[in-house]
Amino acid sequence: MSDPYDDTYTESQVIMTAVKIIAPFTLTYGLFMTFHGGDAPGGGFQGGTIVGVTVLMLAFAFGIEPTRQWLRNSFLVGLITGGVIIFGAIGLGMIALGGNFLEFYQLKEIFHIKPKWGLEAIEIAGISLIVSGVMISLFFSMAAGFSPERPSGTGGREESADRGVSDDD
Structure with a gap:
């Protein structure tokens, strides 16, 4: 039986030349969106995307x-897990400082820094890693x-025999 779907790479x-030219610019723009999300339109979600x-x-x-071989699965899992850990650590850090989860005003009261830096850390280090x-x-x-494993829709005896069920049952 021939496969009606052709998934060969051409x-x-x-396209290769265009991507070689465009990719550095899109990567730079994505990082720009990520790092300037608190001060301009954008942020971790848009930049990570x-x-x-x-x-x-x-x-x-x-x-x-x-x-896929270049970006190993362990790297992608590490990227996502790292983002979640950073997000959680910052949120739980605010609880440890006496506030609520992700209540960045604790940064101003205790460390005398702008609460905005907590949000920046969440966007840059947490959300952008998770989203990308x-x-x-x-x-x-x-x-x-x-x-x-088997073609669907063939019905009848083949599927029943594979499951150990006969037509007589």
């Missing part, structure tokens, strides 16, 4: 499998696809 010099999209562009241009890691991970998961 190399395109135009743009950084993640830069990796997706590389995967489309140079192949999903080489990009989740975006890239979801892309790789969807790109892997779902391949059932």
Whole structure:
């Protein structure tokens, strides 16, 4: 039985060259959005999304499998986990200082620094890492696809026999 879906990678010099030119700019813009989120439109979510999209562009241009091998699964899990740990640590740190979870006014009362720096730390170190890691991970998961062991919809005896059920039951 032939597979109706063709998932072969076709190399395109135009796309590869365009991505080589555009990727540094999109990565820089994503980092700019992340680092200037408190002072300008943007923030950790938008910046993390743009950084993640830069990796997706590389995967489309140079192949999903080489990009997946370059960004190992352990790196992506570490990125997401690190973001969650940083987010939680900052939030719990505010509780330890006598406030509520993510109540940054404790920073002003105890350390005499602007509460804005707590939010900046959450956006830059927490949210941007989580968003970019989740975006890239979801892309790789969807790109892997779902391949059932047997063709669906054949019905009848083949599926019943695979499960150990006969038509007589």
